[in-house]
Amino acid sequence: MSDAQSPDFDPVEPNTGEDFEPVEVFPDSDDFDLRPGADSCYKCSTCDTNCPVAEVDDEFPGPKFQGPEQWRLKQTDDDYEIDDSVMSCSNCMRCDNACPSGVPLSQMHNTARGEYVSEQMDKLSVEYVRNRILANYRTSAWFASKVPRLANFAMNFGPARWVMEKTMGITSERDFPEFAQRTFREWWADRGGADASRRNAREARERRGEPAEADKKVAYFHGCYSNYNTPEVGKAMVHVFEHFGYEVVAPEQKCSGTPMFANGMLDDARRHAEVNVSSMSDLVDQGYDAIASCTSCSMALRQEYPELFDIDGIEDVAANTFEAIEYLRIHEDIRDEIRAADVSGDLADEFAYHAPCHARNQGLDRQAVELFRDLEGVGIEDVGESCSGISGTYGWKEEKYEKSMEIGDEMFDHMEHAEGSTGMTECPTCAMQMEHGTGYEIRHPLELLQAALVE
Amino acid sequence: MAIESEVLVVGGGLAGLTSAIAAAREGADVRLVSYKQSTLRHASGLVDLLGYTPDGEGPLTDPYAAMADLPASHPYRTVGVDTVREAMSMFDEVTDYEGGHTDTNALLPTHGGTVKPTARYPRGAAAGIASDDRDVLLVGIEEMTDFDAPHAAAHLDAAGVPFDVRGETIRFPGDLRADAKVTRYAKLLDTDGEVAVRGRKRPAREALAARVNPLIDDETRVGFPSILGDDHADEVRRDLGERLGADVFEVPMGPPSLPGLRLEDALFEALDESGASFETGNPIVDYEGEDVIERVFMEKNGARIPLSADQYVLATGGLVGKGIESDREGVVEPVFGCHVPHSDDRYDWFDTDVFGDHPFAGFGVETDADLRPLAADGTVEFDNLRAAGGVLGGYDFAAEKSGSGVSIATGYAAGTSAAAEGQ
Numbered sequence: 011m012s013d014a015q016s017p018d019f020d021p022v023e024p025n026t027g028e029d030f031e032p033v034e035v036f037p038d039s040d041d042f043d044l045r046p047g048a049d050s051c052y053k054c055s056t057c058d059t060n061c062p063v064a065e066v067d068d069e070f071p072g073p074k075f076q077g078p079e080q081w082r083l084k085q086t087d088d089d090y091e092i093d094d095s096v097m098s099c100s101n102c103m104r105c106d107n108a109c110p111s112g113v114p115l116s117q118m119h120n121t122a123r124g125e126y127v128s129e130q131m132d133k134l135s136v137e138y139v140r141n142r143i144l145a146n147y148r149t150s151a152w153f154a155s156k157v158p159r160l161a162n163f164a165m166n167f168g169p170a171r172w173v174m175e176k177t178m179g180i181t182s183e184r185d186f187p188e189f190a191q192r193t194f195r196e197w198w199a200d201r202g203g204a205d206a207s208r209r210n211a212r213e214a215r216e217r218r219g220e221p222a223e224a225d226k227k228v229a230y231f232h233g234c235y236s237n238y239n240t241p242e243v244g245k246a247m248v249h250v251f252e253h254f255g256y257e258v259v260a261p262e263q264k265c266s267g268t269p270m271f272a273n274g275m276l277d278d279a280r281r282h283a284e285v286n287v288s289s290m291s292d293l294v295d296q297g298y299d300a301i302a303s304c305t306s307c308s309m310a311l312r313q314e315y316p317e318l319f320d321i322d323g324i325e326d327v328a329a330n331t332f333e334a335i336e337y338l339r340i341h342e343d344i345r346d347e348i349r350a351a352d353v354s355g356d357l358a359d360e361f362a363y364h365a366p367c368h369a370r371n372q373g374l375d376r377q378a379v380e381l382f383r384d385l386e387g388v389g390i391e392d393v394g395e396s397c398s399g400i401s402g403t404y405g406w407k408e409e410k411y412e413k414s415m416e417i418g419d420e421m422f423d424h425m426e427h428a429e430g431s432t433g434m435t436e437c438p439t440c441a442m443q444m445e446h447g448t449g450y451e452i453r454h455p456l457e458l459l460q461a462a463l464v465e
Numbered sequence: 466m467a468i469e470s471e472v473l474v475v476g477g478g479l480a481g482l483t484s485a486i487a488a489a490r491e492g493a494d495v496r497l498v499s500y501k502q503s504t505l506r507h508a509s510g511l512v513d514l515l516g517y518t519p520d521g522e523g524p525l526t527d528p529y530a531a532m533a534d535l536p537a538s539h540p541y542r543t544v545g546v547d548t549v550r551e552a553m554s555m556f557d558e559v560t561d562y563e564g565g566h567t568d569t570n571a572l573l574p575t576h577g578g579t580v581k582p583t584a585r586y587p588r589g590a591a592a593g594i595a596s597d598d599r600d601v602l603l604v605g606i607e608e609m610t611d612f613d614a615p616h617a618a619a620h621l622d623a624a625g626v627p628f629d630v631r632g633e634t635i636r637f638p639g640d641l642r643a644d645a646k647v648t649r650y651a652k653l654l655d656t657d658g659e660v661a662v663r664g665r666k667r668p669a670r671e672a673l674a675a676r677v678n679p680l681i682d683d684e685t686r687v688g689f690p691s692i693l694g695d696d697h698a699d700e701v702r703r704d705l706g707e708r709l710g711a712d713v714f715e716v717p718m719g720p721p722s723l724p725g726l727r728l729e730d731a732l733f734e735a736l737d738e739s740g741a742s743f744e745t746g747n748p749i750v751d752y753e754g755e756d757v758i759e760r761v762f763m764e765k766n767g768a769r770i771p772l773s774a775d776q777y778v779l780a781t782g783g784l785v786g787k788g789i790e791s792d793r794e795g796v797v798e799p800v801f802g803c804h805v806p807h808s809d810d811r812y813d814w815f816d817t818d819v820f821g822d823h824p825f826a827g828f829g830v831e832t833d834a835d836l837r838p839l840a841a842d843g844t845v846e847f848d849n850l851r852a853a854g855g856v857l858g859g860y861d862f863a864a865e866k867s868g869s870g871v872s873i874a875t876g877y878a879a880g881t882s883a884a885a886e887g888q
């Protein structure tokens with residue numbers, strides 16, 4: 011091994027300074043620490059060239075200001091309060107990827123936003139209440155899933171939407187996502203849960219000529235969206251993994267916390283994170299890897315949790331969390347199987363693919379395009395590096411709606427110039443924005459993989 | 466299992482991109498992996514081949530002619546002048562840069578008001594060329610303090626340019642915030658978005674032209690700092706030019722640099738078209754192998770992802786790009802631990818004169834004729850590893866004005882040679 015030869019170089023570690031420990035932001039301590047990494051900033055402004063919000067919003071001073079500069083201001087002025095512009099950061103995390111000296115920008119923004127919301131924001135304000143409702147999508151989705159038909163009707167009922175916009179600042183321009191008649195978890199339980207998956211995986215291994223006892227098992231973090239809204243994505247994930255001989259389990263889980271980070275609701279996020287880490291870390295101990303089909307969920311488990319919270323077992327969970335297709339690319343000869351496969355029927359199509367910002371951050375922005383370009387019967391085209399503009403809850407806010415569409419404009423434009431008129435992306439909210447801006451139907455890469463390899 | 470390819474390029478700057486494109490064009494199955502964005506975003510976007518000799522003679526008229534006299538350890542000598550030419554013609558094919566019609570250096574005005582010898586320049590800078598004798602108006606934006614147009618004009622005048630040059634400063638219409646980002650200006654002009662001028666909304670290009678029009682005397686060229694669009698830069702320039710009745714050009718700026726960013730985009734597009742795969746955002750931190758590299762490991766939040774290839778190219782940049790690291794103990798190439806020649810005495814790394822001849826500027830790995838890094842005893846470190854760009858030693862890009870040229874030439878040579886062996 012080469013360990014001996016590569017001494018202190020550790021380009022991986024975000025530059026958090028000497029003995030930095032994640033801050034216990036909630037609930038035991040309200041001591042927000044913006045410091046980690048601030049000193050390494052040499053003001054090159056590379057981060058600013060990556061910020062989609064600064065590109066369209068005159069009020070937004072950009073990532074360099076939100077992170078390292080606010081920290082400096084706090085140092086020189088004891089009464090300095092976090093600037094309210096931090097609420098305009100959409101938490102796309104694009105700036106993270108840019109900094110040549112490893113300043114952990116999005117971590118600083120998340121911390122600053124947490125401090126702003128906890129200490130400066132009026133808890134009775136419409137904005138706070140609205141943000142809290144948007145951030146806790148899971149709760150609304152849970153209610154709605156009990157009466158999906160009624161919810162689908164009510165949520166998009168014109169007069170109700172007008173009231174929501176006027177009183178709560180939730181834009182009436184958008185259609186609420188549809189709730190599935192049967193959630194992923196209901197499907198999973200009806201199908202026989204983990205036992206059924208174990209049987210299927212075993213059969214697949216025999217068919218593939220792999221040892222029956224092979225240790226191939228994954229814990230699926232399906233997230234809220236593929237549970238309540240697009241169970242077809244969750245089902246595709248299960249089918250594809252079983253096809254490769256993996257036993258799937260679907261442990262107890264809450265929201266990944268992504269919408270809460272973006273709204274500075276760190277105490278909410280932490281509560282959910284604790285449940286997720288506790289159920290995932292038990293499984294990781296038993297040799298499972300955690301798999302997500304939503305790139306914001308995998309981002310939260312891999313990066314945001316360990317950056318913000320000190321939860322037992324989180325480092326292990328982070329190091330063993332993967333995006334679904336990424337995992338197969340590492341462990342299986344998926345490229346060969348795809349080259350031998352073809353797709354016909356419903357999904358034999360040309361796709362306009364958009365890489366979500368949170369996929370980009372995990373180095374996954376090229377994955378779908380490079381994989382499917384060898385697949386017979388379909389075409390796939392990258393529609394460029396623009397952010398879709400919705401950034402989770404950002405584009406749902408009445409005052410942000412237009413900026414969100416302005417950011418997305420380049421993507422809509424590229425989609426319309428692309429060969430196909432079906433969209434593809436890993437992120438459920440990007441999918442919403444793609445559909446909203448172009449009217450295209452949007453699919454998830456796992457659905458295409460299922461069509462190619464399983465059906 | 467590991468993610469496999471024939472040629473794996475580590476680093477996504479000018480050198481890495483050039484070698485990946487070259488290797489893919491030779492038909493190899495190529496993958497490029499890069500940690501952060503490259504130093505192109507810091508650079509001016511001009512492509513310098515050789516502006517001055519190591520002894521400071523210059524500006525050089527013919528960079529190719531001067532290459533034969535470079536020290537034997539210089540990367541241009543390693544790859545040879547013919548390869549430099551081939552590399553530059555591949556660069557010309559995959560970008561829309563100007564300057565390829567001649568061997569001689571062009572002279573371009575910089576934002577500081579100096580004139581710089583350069584081999585290739587973006588189309589947007591073309592109308593600003595200093596050997597042209599048409600009069601120039603430089604327009605500065607009050608909020609952008611990096612470019613003081615009257616000051617730059619006075620400097621150019623003092624440098625003896627063959628035309629009259631004046632500088633004027635305006636406020637960008639719409640009163641953007643004082644620290645607006647270059648991308649904010651570019652986006653506004655790209656989309657011709659609306660700005661409010663005295664309470665009235667007007668398209669940004671029209672409003673900008675309206676501010677500049679009264680300032681023009683009989684100049685037929687107008688230079689702006691490089692903020693004129695990103696995706697639709699040509700259209701923005703053309704449109705402004707028509708409204709001003711003059712040729713419009715961009716003056717290359719310091720970081721963050723829009724021309725550098727556009728060049729990066731163009732090269733990634735060419736890479737995509739060549740059929741290569743690429744991935745950015747995570748570093749390569751380790752490898753396995755003795756005399757040959759068997760595989761390398763990418764680090765993702767504590768997970769180690771294996772990637773394997775037949776041939777590897779190391780293009781991780783110099784001290785700025787983090788391809789070479791130094792601390793009080795010494796100087797190292799951190800990914801493969803390749804030997805970097807340097808004096809044991811730290812006080813020999815720099816010259817006591819701030820502007821002196823600093824050895825650290827030339828720090829980097831030493832190679833054989835095929836660009837394979839050499840160990841301290843002069844033997845090849847790994848049979849299947851080549852190095853390109855800023856990670857190489859033996860040249861001082863800042864003093865010679867040779868940064869991009871060396872990256873392109875050695876990237877091309879390393880990529881071509883890796884492809885020939887890797888297939």
Ligand SMILES: Cc1cc2nc3c(=O)[nH]c(=O)nc-3n(C[C@H](O)[C@H](O)[C@H](O)COP(=O)(O)OP(=O)(O)OC[C@H]3O[C@@H](n4cnc5c(N)ncnc54)[C@H](O)[C@@H]3O)c2cc1C
Nearest residue numbers: 476478479480500501504513749781782786854855868869
């Ligand atoms: C401020 C500045 C101004 C300049 N101005 C000019 C100019 O006007 N004209 C000119 O010709 N030249 C200029 N240069 C020089 C020129 O830009 C560089 O010499 C050249 O671009 C270097 O290219 P490179 O590919 O070797 O390295 P870089 O551009 O540094 O790229 C290295 C890449 O490797 C990646 N990397 C590093 N470590 C790892 C790892 N472990 N794993 C994966 N990836 C890794 C980095 O993230 C980076 O993307 C300038 C340079 C600087 C710094």
Ligand code: SF4
Nearest residue numbers: 051052054055057109
């Ligand atoms: S990219 Fe990093 S060093 Fe440059 S300004 Fe942003 S935080 Fe600072």
Ligand code: SF4
Nearest residue numbers: 061099100102103105
């Ligand atoms: S996270 Fe996105 S929106 Fe927020 S500062 Fe960074 S780049 Fe801008």
